[in-house]
Amino acid sequence: MSDKKQIENLGRRHFLRNSAVTGVAGAGLASGFGAGALMSSRQAQAAGAAAGSVAPGELDEYYGFWSGGHSGEVRVLGVPSMRELMRIPVFNADSATGWGISNESRRILGDSARFLNGDSHHPHVSMTDGRYDGKYLFINDKANTRVARIRLDIMKTDKITTIPNVQAIHGLRLQKVPHTKYVFCNAEMPIPQVNDGRDMENPENYWTMFNAVDAESMDVAWQVIVDGNLDNTDADYTGRFVAATCYNSEKGMTLSETMSAERDWVVVFDVEAIEAAVAAGQYETLGDSPVPVLDGRKGSALTRYIPVPKNPHGLNTSPDGKYFMANGKLSPTVTIIAIDRLPELFNDAIEPRDTVVGEPELGLGPLHTTFDGRGYAYTTLFIDSQVAKWHIEDAIRHYNGEEVNYIRQKLDVHYQPGHNHASLTESRDADGKWLVVLCKFSKDRFLPVGPLRPENDQLIDISGDEMKLVHDGPTYAEPHDCILVRADQINPVRVWRRDDPFFADTIAMAEADGVNVERENKVVRDGNKVRVYMTSVAPTFGLTEFKVKQGDEVTVVITNLDQVEDLTHGFCMVNHGAQMEIGPQQTASVTFVADKPGVHWYYCNWFCHAMHMEMTGRMLVEKA
Numbered sequence: 001m002s003d004k005k006q007i008e009n010l011g012r013r014h015f016l017r018n019s020a021v022t023g024v025a026g027a028g029l030a031s032g033f034g035a036g037a038l039m040s041s042r043q044a045q046a047a048g049a050a051a052g053s054v055a056p057g058e059l060d061e062y063y064g065f066w067s068g069g070h071s072g073e074v075r076v077l078g079v080p081s082m083r084e085l086m087r088i089p090v091f092n093a094d095s096a097t098g099w100g101i102s103n104e105s106r107r108i109l110g111d112s113a114r115f116l117n118g119d120s121h122h123p124h125v126s127m128t129d130g131r132y133d134g135k136y137l138f139i140n141d142k143a144n145t146r147v148a149r150i151r152l153d154i155m156k157t158d159k160i161t162t163i164p165n166v167q168a169i170h171g172l173r174l175q176k177v178p179h180t181k182y183v184f185c186n187a188e189m190p191i192p193q194v195n196d197g198r199d200m201e202n203p204e205n206y207w208t209m210f211n212a213v214d215a216e217s218m219d220v221a222w223q224v225i226v227d228g229n230l231d232n233t234d235a236d237y238t239g240r241f242v243a244a245t246c247y248n249s250e251k252g253m254t255l256s257e258t259m260s261a262e263r264d265w266v267v268v269f270d271v272e273a274i275e276a277a278v279a280a281g282q283y284e285t286l287g288d289s290p291v292p293v294l295d296g297r298k299g300s301a302l303t304r305y306i307p308v309p310k311n312p313h314g315l316n317t318s319p320d321g322k323y324f325m326a327n328g329k330l331s332p333t334v335t336i337i338a339i340d341r342l343p344e345l346f347n348d349a350i351e352p353r354d355t356v357v358g359e360p361e362l363g364l365g366p367l368h369t370t371f372d373g374r375g376y377a378y379t380t381l382f383i384d385s386q387v388a389k390w391h392i393e394d395a396i397r398h399y400n401g402e403e404v405n406y407i408r409q410k411l412d413v414h415y416q417p418g419h420n421h422a423s424l425t426e427s428r429d430a431d432g433k434w435l436v437v438l439c440k441f442s443k444d445r446f447l448p449v450g451p452l453r454p455e456n457d458q459l460i461d462i463s464g465d466e467m468k469l470v471h472d473g474p475t476y477a478e479p480h481d482c483i484l485v486r487a488d489q490i491n492p493v494r495v496w497r498r499d500d501p502f503f504a505d506t507i508a509m510a511e512a513d514g515v516n517v518e519r520e521n522k523v524v525r526d527g528n529k530v531r532v533y534m535t536s537v538a539p540t541f542g543l544t545e546f547k548v549k550q551g552d553e554v555t556v557v558i559t560n561l562d563q564v565e566d567l568t569h570g571f572c573m574v575n576h577g578a579q580m581e582i583g584p585q586q587t588a589s590v591t592f593v594a595d596k597p598g599v600h601w602y603y604c605n606w607f608c609h610a611m612h613m614e615m616t617g618r619m620l621v622e623k624a
Contacts, residue, residue, distance in 0.1 A: 052080035052081070052082070052434075052459050052461065052470035052471050053080075053081075054078070054080060054081035054083075059078070059487065060078030060079055060080065060081050060083070060487060061079065061080065061433075061486065061487055062078070062079040062080070062423055062434070062484045062485060062486055062487060063076060063077075063078070063079070063085075063484070063485050063486075063487055063489075063490050064076070064077040064078070064079045064082075064436065064482050064483070064484050064485075065077075065123045065125070065137055065482060065483050065485070066123070066457075066475075066479045066481075066482040067120040067121050067122060067123050067139060067479055067480045067481050067482070068087070068090075068092070068120050068477060068479060069119065069120065069121070069477045069478030069479050069480050070117070070118070070119045070143070070477050070478060071092055071118075071120075071476070071477040072089075072090060072091035072092030072117060072118025072119065072120055072141065072143075073087050073088060073089050073090055073091070073092050073094070073118075073120065074087070074088040074090055074120060074123055074137065074139055074150060075087050075088070075479065076088065076155065077482075079423070079434055079436070079459070079484055080434055080459060080470065080471070082457070082459055082471050082473045086155060088150055088155055088156065088157065089105075089157070090118065090120060090139055090141075090148045090150065090157045090160075091115070091117070091118020091119075091120055091141045091143070091144070091146065091148065091160075092116075092117075092118050093116060095579050096581065097580070097581040098579050098580025098581055098588070098590060099157075100113065101577070101578065101579055101580060101590060102580040102588055102589060102590050103506065103555070103588075103589045103590060103591055104502060104503055104505070104506060104588060104589065105157075107505060108157060108158060108159065108160055109160055110160060110162075111162070112144060112146060112160060112162055115143075115144050117143050117144070118141045118143055118144065118146075119141060119142040119143035119144075120139050120140065120141055120142075120148075120480070121139070121140050121142055121170060121171075121172070121480040121481060122139065122140055122170075122171060122172040122173070122232075122480065122481045123137055123138070123139045123481060123482065123483050124137065124138050124139075124172060124173055124174050124426065124483060125137050125152070125174075125483055125485050125489075126138070126174060126179075126180040126215065127174060127175075127176045127177070127179065127180050127427060128178070128179045128180075129177055129178060129179070129428075130176045130177050130237050130321075130427055130428040131427050131428055131429055131489075132424070132427055132429075132485050132486070132489045133179075133180075133489070134152050134485070134489045134490045134491055135151075135152060135153075136149050136150060136151060136152060136180070136215065137149070137150040137152055137483075138150070138172060138174065138183050138215070139172070140169040140170065140171075140172040140185055141169065142168050142169055142170050142188070143168075144162070145162060145163050145166060145167055145168060145169050145187070146160055146161060146162050146163065146169065147160070147161050147163060147169060147172065147183060147185055147213055147218070148160045148161075149183075149215070149218055151502075152490055152491075152492065153491065153492055153493050154492065154493060154496070154500070154502065155492060156502060158501075158502060159218040160218075161213060161218045161219070161220065163185065163187065163211050163213075163220060164220065164286075164287075164289035164291055165193065165194075165195075165209060165223060165286050165287070165289055165291070165293065166187030166189075166191070166208055166209050166211065166223070167187060167188075167189040167191050167195075167208075168187060168188045168189040169185045169186065169187055169188075169211070170185075170186050170187070170188040170230070170231060170232070171185065171186035171188075171230065171231055171232035171233040171244060171245075171315070172184065172185040172186070172233070173232075173233050173234045173235055173242070173426075174215070174235065175215075175235050175239060175242075175271075176235050176236070176237055176239070176317075176426075176427075177237055177238065177239045178239060180215045181214070181215060182212040182213065182214065182215060182221065182271070183212070183213040183214075183215050184210070184211070184212055184213075184233055184235060184242050185210075185211045185212075185213065185233075186208075186210060186211070186230035186231065186232070186233050186244055187208045187209050187210075187211060187230060188208065188229050188230055188231065189208060189229065190203075190206035190207050190208040190229060190248075190251075191206055191207070191208070192205055192206055193205070193207050193225070193286055194286050194287040196287065203251055203253050204251060206251070207225050207226070207227075207297075208225075208226060208228075208229060208230055209223040209224055209225050209226065209230075209293070210223065210224040210226055210230060210233075210242075210244060210267070210269055210296065211223050211224075212271075212274075220291045221278075221291075221292075222274060222275075222278050222283070222291065222292045222293070222294060223291055223292070223293045223294070224269060224274060224293075224294045224295075224296035224302060224303070225293065225294070225295050225296055225297055226244075226246065226267055226296050226297060226303065227246070227249065227251075227267075227297050227298055227305070228246040228247060228248050228249045228251075228264060228265065228267075229246065229247050229248040229258075230244050230245075230246050230267070231244065231245040231246065231247055231312065231313055231315070232244065232245050232313060232314050232315040232368075233245075233315055234315050234316055234317040234324065234426075235317065236317060236321060236324075236339050237317070237321035237428070238321070238339075239271065239272075240270060240271055240272050241268055241269065241270065241271065241339060241342050242268070242269045242271060243266050243267065243268045243269070243315055243317075243324045243326075243337070244266065244267050244269070244315060245264075245266055245308075245312035245313060245314070245315045245326050245327075246264055246265050246266065246267050246305075246312070247264045247311040247312060247313075247329075248264070248311075249261050249263075249264045249265060258311070259310070259311055259330060261310070262309065262310055263307045263308060263309055263310060264307075264308065264309075264310065264311060264312055265305040265306055265307050265308060265312075265352075266305075266306045266308050266312065266315065266324065266326045266335070266337060267296070267303055267304070267305055267306075268303060268304045268305075268306065268324075268342060268345070269296065269302065269303055270301075270302055270303070270346055273301060273302050273346075274294060274302050277294055277302065278292045278294070282294070301346075304342070304345050304346060304352060305352060306335075306337060306345075306352040306353065306355055306356070307352060307353060308326045308328070308335040308356075309328045309330070309331035309333055309335070309359075310328060310329070310330040310331045311328075311329045311330040312326045312327060312328055312329060312335070313327050313328075313329040313366075313367050313368070314326070314327040314366075314367050314368035314369060314419075315327075316368065316369045316370065316371070317339075317426070318371055318377070318392065319371050319373050319424075319425060319426075319427065319428055319429075319430035320373075321339065321428075322338065322339060322340070323336050323337060323338060323339060323357075323392065324336075324337040324339060325337075325369045325377065327366040327367050327368060327369055327379065328366050329365065329366065329367060329382075330365075331366075332361045332362060332363055332364055332365075332366065333359045333360065333361050333362070333366070334359070334360055334362060334366050334369055334377075334379055335356055335358075335359050336356065336357050336358035336359065336360075336392070336395065336396060336399075337355050337356055337357070338355055338356075338357045341354065341355040341357075342355060357396050357399065358392070358395045358396040358398070358399040359399055360390060360395035360398065360399070360406055360407075362379050362381060362388040362390060362407065363379075363381040363383075363384040363386060363388055363410065364381055364382070364383035364384045365380075365381050365382030365383035365384065366379045366380065366381055366382075366388075367379075367380045367381075367382050367417070367418055367419070368380050368418065368419045368420055369420075370420050370421055370422040370425045370435065371422060371425050371430050372422055372425070372430060372431075372432030372435075372462055373424075373425075373429070373430030373431060373432050374432050375391060375392055375393060376389055376390065376391055376392070376408065376432075377389075377390055377391075377392050378390075378420060378422060378435055378462070378467075379420075380413075380417035380418065380419070380420045380437060381410075381417070382416050382417060382418065382440075383416075384410070385412060385413055385414065385415045385416055385417065385439075386410045386411060386412055386413060386417075387410070387411050387413055387417065387420060387435070387437055387460070387467065388407060388409075388410050389407070389408045389409045389410070389411075389462075389467055390406045390407045390408060391406050391408060392406075394406035408465075409466055409467055411460065411467045411469065413437045413439055413458050413460075413469070414439055414441075414442065414443070414445050414456055414458070414472075415439055415440070415441040415442070415443055415456075416439060416440040416441050417437045417438065417439045417440070418438050418439070418440055418480070418481075419437075419438045419480060419481040419482070420435060420436065420437045420438065421435070421436050421438075421481065421482050421483060421484060422434065422435045422436075422462060422484070423435075423484040423486075424484065424485070424486060425484075426483065429486075432462055432463060433461075433462065433463050434459060434460070434461065434462065434463075434484065435459075435460040435461075435462045435467065436457060436458070436459055436460075436482055436484065437457070437458045437460060438455070438457050438479055438480070438481065438482065439455060439456040439457070439458060440455060440478070441453075441455065441456070442454050442455055442456040442472075442474060445472055445474075446472070446474045454474035454475055454476055455474070455475050455476075455478060455479070456472055456473065456474060456475070457472075457473040457475050457479065457482075458471065458472055458473070459471035459473070494565040495563060495564075495565050495583075495584045495585050496560075496583050496584060496585040496586040497585070498518070498585055500586075502586075503586065503587045503588060503589075506557060506587050506588070506589045507587060509531070509557075509589075510533060510557060510587075513531060513533075515533045517533055517535070517557060517559040517587055518535070518559055518561065519535075520533060521533060521534045521535060521542035521543045523543075523546050523547075528549070528551060528552050528553060529552070529553045529555070530548050530552045530553070530554050530555070530594075531554075531555045531557065532546050532554060532555065532556045532557065533557045533559075534556070534557070534558055534559075535558070535559050535560075535561050536558055536559070536560050536561065536562070536569045536582060536604070536615075537561050537562055538562055538567060538569070538608040538609035538611075538612075538615070539604070539608060539609035539610075539611040539612055539614060539615040540615060541558070541602075541604070541615065541616075541617050543617060544616070544617040544618070545617060545618045545619075545620065546617075546618075546619060546620070547619075547620040547621075547622065548594045548619065548620070548621055548622070549594070549621070549622050549623075549624060550594060550595065550596070550597045550621055550622065550623055550624040551593065551594070551595065551624050552593070552594045552621075553591060553592075553593055554591065554592055554593070554594050554619070555589055555590070555591040556571060556573070556578070556589060556590055556591075556602075557587065557588075557589040558571050558580075558582050558587070558588055558589070559582075559586070559587045560582040560583060560584050560585060560586050560587075561585070562584045562585075562608075563584055563585060564584060565584060566584075567584050567608055568581055568582065568583050568584065568606045568608065569581075569582045569604050569606055569608050569615075570582065570604050570605035570606035571588075571590065571602060571604065571605070572602060572603055572604075572605040573590075573592060573600060573602045573619065574600055574601050574602065574603070575596075575600065576592045576593075576594075576600065577592065578590045578591075578592040579605060581606060594619065594621045596621060597621045597622060597623040597624075598620075598621055599618055599619075599620060599621075600618070600619040600620075600621060601616055601617070601618055601619075602616065602617050602618075602619060603615060603616045603617075604616075
């Protein structure tokens with residue numbers, strides 16, 4: 001590269017970073033950008049380029065589960081190849097699979113099927129004894145205050161719960177031990193309690209809540225009212241404590257109001273005390289919701305508030321179970337909280353800040369911290385567009401007055417990183433191999449595609465002494481966070497089980513109609529409701545013609561009798577907005593109204609056979 005071209009690129013990066021600094025000028029942040037740092041990033045990338053390669057036909061070592069951001073979905077990637085394997089629709093409609101269209105998916109969506117949008121943020125895999133068990137993945141919807149569960153054996157969403165009494169579920173983490181009994185989730189936006197029109201002009205009466213969802217039933221177990229706006233959360237390895245960052249201690253309603261205080265806090269929740277209070281009936285309920293609501297505001301026996309700088313964001317638990325880490329966002333620091341001091345804090349034997357054992361200064365805009373299991377932490381610096389690698393115990397020694405350099409390396413990432421995630425880092429098994437950094441802007445990293453550009457997920461090799469940038473990956477619609485799980489910890493089925501509960505309600509409907517869906521092709525009429533049962537075996541449907549009347553509500557139920565893995569059928573009724581996927585041995589159904597007389601073709605929309613194009617049939621609609 002010519003000297004002139006290099007200077008131009010550096011100038012562009014100066015502009016990008018200075019623009020980011022201007023955006024948070026109220027926080028008093030400023031920054032420069034050095035050419036030396038840029039060159040070290042290039043050298044590291046060249047040194048690590050081969051580390052992430054996976055040859056054609058080879059399988060990845062990890063499953064990566066990415067939130068889809070405001071697409072509302074979850075994406076499955078192989079790591080380290082960064083190849084996209086699957087998209088799991090959750091809070092979004094998906095015409096390929098029929099999610100939001102098929103009857104089975106609409107039952108799962110429930111009342112919230114009316115929403116066409118979602119904003120998925122934090123995917124997390126269920127655990128047993130602090131290790132991923134591969135059973136479920138949980139994800140939140142900030143847009144419509146929901147939490148969803150995905151069965152990882154079929155990679156399908158099977159439960160969605162709307163959280164009452166609150167708005168905007170943001171931070172989500174799971175109980176780690178002895179197993180994932182609870183899904184802990186933070187409601188970010190404060191509202192009046194009850195939010196029925198009262199107190200709209202009185203923000204002093206706005207509150208938000210920390211929520212616990214039963215991981216098996218997906219019912220809300222209890223809620224705890226707190227001071228401030230809850231952000232991110234994580235749990236310890238004893239099962240007793242959960243911590244959450246909390247900003248807006250000012251109870252402000254505008255940007256300037258919410259960032260005026262120099263310190264906000266981390267709220268620590270005592271799960272055992274909360275459960276005891278619920279068992280003793282020491283709670284209230286709000287409005288029409290039966291969920292127990294407890295008071296965790298300052299002074300409560302259920303919580304403790306630890307002051308930390310300023311508008312804290314990420315909250316992460318070290319894999320050795322020793323520390324909660326609160327990232328400062330508008331402070332250059334990360335606050336290290338010793339979990340073994342929390343029992344003393346709840347016994348009022350020490351002051352809240354006595355739990356702080358370190359507060360390393362890392363750079364501008366620390367957002368999230370992850371770990372390698374070897375004593376090092378990795379923190380994204382949003383304003384600096386860097387990842388800082390630092391030694392935890394050295395940072396604690398420095399806090400205690402020793403002259404020690406705790407920062408080992410800073411690596412440039414592109415640009416403005418948010419979440420980061422190292423392999424197995426939320427479990428006891430953090431293995432220090434790979435780090436994914438989810439950057440909010442890609443700018444000049446990829447071919448331009450118009451004003452809306454992809455973001456950039458970057459893969460970094462952290463197995464050695466130095467971080468090495470391995471891969472840039474363009475991605476759409478702001479993936480917010482991800483989680484990396486060893487491939488052998490996930491065990492997807494290859495073919496549907498015929499007794500799977502996912503379509504049990506549809507089978508029950510067929511049985512009530514006297515139909516064996518594996519053997520019969522039959523039309524059942526019930527007034528103006530018509531249920532059409534058919535099988536599919538490549539390349540034919542069991543019924544190639546059925547007749548209904550104009551205005552009939554038609555439910556088509558299809559059972560895929562093929563037993564070959566990867567042989568998926570589809571059903572699409574032309575001009576009726578009805579479309580769905582039917583995997584091998586699956587039963588699926590879709591309902592629509594036959595509102596136009598005439599001939600209407602249906603076809604298999606998933607390629608299944610050399611004669612796939614001929615896999616069709618006709619719906620004949622008689623005039624009313």
